[in-house]
Amino acid sequence: MDKATILAKQRQFLWPNHLLYYTEPLPLVRGEGLYVWDVEGNRYLDFFAGILTVSVGHCHPKVNARVKAQLDRIVHTSTVYPHENHVTLAEKLAQLTPGALQTSYFTNSGTEANETAVILAKVYTGHQEIIALRHGYSGRSALAMSLTGIASWRIGGTHVPGIKHAPNPYCYRCPLKLTYPQCGVACAEAVEDVIKTSTSGKIAAFLAEPIQGVGGFITPPPEYFRIVVEIVHHYEGLFICDEVQTGFGRTGTYWFGIEHWGVEPDIMTMAKGIANGLPLANTITRPEVAAATAGAGLTISTFGGNPLSCAAALATIEVMEEMDIPAHVAKVGALLRAGLEQLWEKYPIIGDVRGMGLMQGVELVKDRETKEPAPDAVNMLFEATKARGLLIGKGGAYGNVVRISPPLTATQEHVEEALAILDAAFSEVQEAFG
Ligand SMILES: Cc1ncc(COP(=O)(O)O)c(C=O)c1O
Structure with missing residues (x-):
């Protein structure tokens, strides 16, 4: 089934209160390890893991x-x-x-x-x-x-x-x-x-x-x-x-x-x-x-x-x-956290970086002094990361927190790939928000 048909059927046959990510929702068809593919064959690095659910990567052969x-x-x-x-x-x-x-x-x-x-x-x-x-x-x-x-x-x-x-x-x-x-x-x-x-x-x-x-x-x-x-x-x-x-x-x-x-x-x-x-x-x-x-x-x-x-x-x-996942996550999570803190240094739109292990949140604000939430910036970051092949999550009572939580089997290489995409996407968002 092609993308247009899936999205049309979604609108017609599913309740409108299903929360869907992205301006144009993203129908996925396949997953392997840290990557998923959409219905048009585009590949994405999954740094949300189906809402922190795919622990050991998509379609793990042993599971x-x-x-x-x-x-x-x-x-x-x-x-x-x-x-x-x-x-x-x-x-x-x-x-x-x-x-x-x-x-x-x-x-x-x-x-x-x-x-x-x-x-x-x-x-x-x-x-x-x-x-x-x-x-x-x-x-x-x-x-x-x-x-x-x-x-x-x-x-x-x-x-x-x-x-x-x-x-x-x-x-x-x-x-x-x-x-x-x-x-x-x-x-x-x-x-x-x-x-x-x-x-x-x-x-x-x-x-x-x-x-x-x-x-x-x-x-x-x-x-x-x-x-x-x-x-x-x-x-x-x-x-x-x-x-x-x-x-x-x-x-x-x-x-x-x-x-x-x-x-x-x-x-x-x-x-x-x-x-x-x-x-x-x-x-x-x-x-x-x-x-x-x-x-x-x-x-x-x-x-x-x-x-x-x-x-x-x-x-x-x-x-x-x-894999001794708790130890692995501590190690890879520390790399992710260090990279996000570097982005905090670079982009004033990032108000706070917090979390533990491979559960890292980035709260976006219009101004670090007033801490006014910037949900529009999160939406823009979503489009900018998707366009570059990275999936992330969002949350927060004000819709202004980016949730970064890949499968726990993420490696240093995956983290570096995600951070490079986030850097480029934040640069675009920061420019738009001043
Ligand atoms: C902390 C927490 N508790 C409970 C739930 C509900 O889980 P489910 O969606 O499987 O019903 C969620 C879902 O996001 C959650 O994050």
Whole structure:
């Protein structure tokens, strides 16, 4: 099918609220490693990885072979029958995740994983209220949109009551108008104020991402989670750590983002990068927390933890272990970060560079003094990078953050190629914006 036909059918048969990148959306047909090809045969270096999902590169031969083999044995079982892949993956994740996280419930998306986590926290604690963060993103269901702290992602209003949003650790635009480190991480203490003033005084959970993804790769100061989690436990809540974007080595050095700060979540959710693009998510917790679900009511997931997705996840993790992905990402991520900081020196339109590992955000502003967001500059950068054969992502409550997050198998050569294209594209954008 040619490009014009695909785009015409998209407009005619799919809802208009599908967010599509680029002035002329880009139909992709093929992927291999770090590269994807569009329907007209143009090749792109993929530095967004299908929203931080293609962990070990497109169509990784080992992952695909494992999926193909499983396809011919059994495709579907549902959670009412145990399956070897399901239990093996659960055991593997018990080993990879920090602390006492041991028992899993697999579903199909990050949204469902967060839903599952919130329900678990309510069942375990007997409390109802949840604290989430402004600028956080939790998914697209009624509950997940209500947890989300960005107005434009909350279609149809607030659906679920009992969720309160605390100021987030956004140092570049501090919600408390303070400066780190003199602030004493006051945003962490603010969580206690929210609990004391806006809830019944006992909470079921605090849910947060180690680095806010859709929010624009907002990276907290190192003390933040230790302070907040102590407060949350004091008010009888559980800490739900949403690792949907930050999991599986994305932030470098560790398998999960929260490990950078030595904090153990009570519940962790993961999806995206777990299965190299096949739909799979997991909610993992301590055995005694999971035990609260026994007798609490019935639940199934028809597609959750299906044999194909679990096969893909097991192979993806195997590849990541063979390559020591956390160490590899720390190394290659440092090169990417250094290159982006050089671009910051060159182009005043870049207000901030932040993130960890291969999760680097670049916030664009009209003026470094006023920090007025420059979403138009991001749109122009998108066209300029696409024209030069590079795919990137965007985010932020003001639409002015570039999200750079290639597959975790990116090499120094890929990073250099991306930085050269970004340099040329930023030069064009800077000229246009003065
Ligand atoms: C941190 C975070 N949590 C949850 C979700 C929802 O995941 P999904 O789109 O798989 O439902 C996303 C998706 O971008 C996310 O970034």
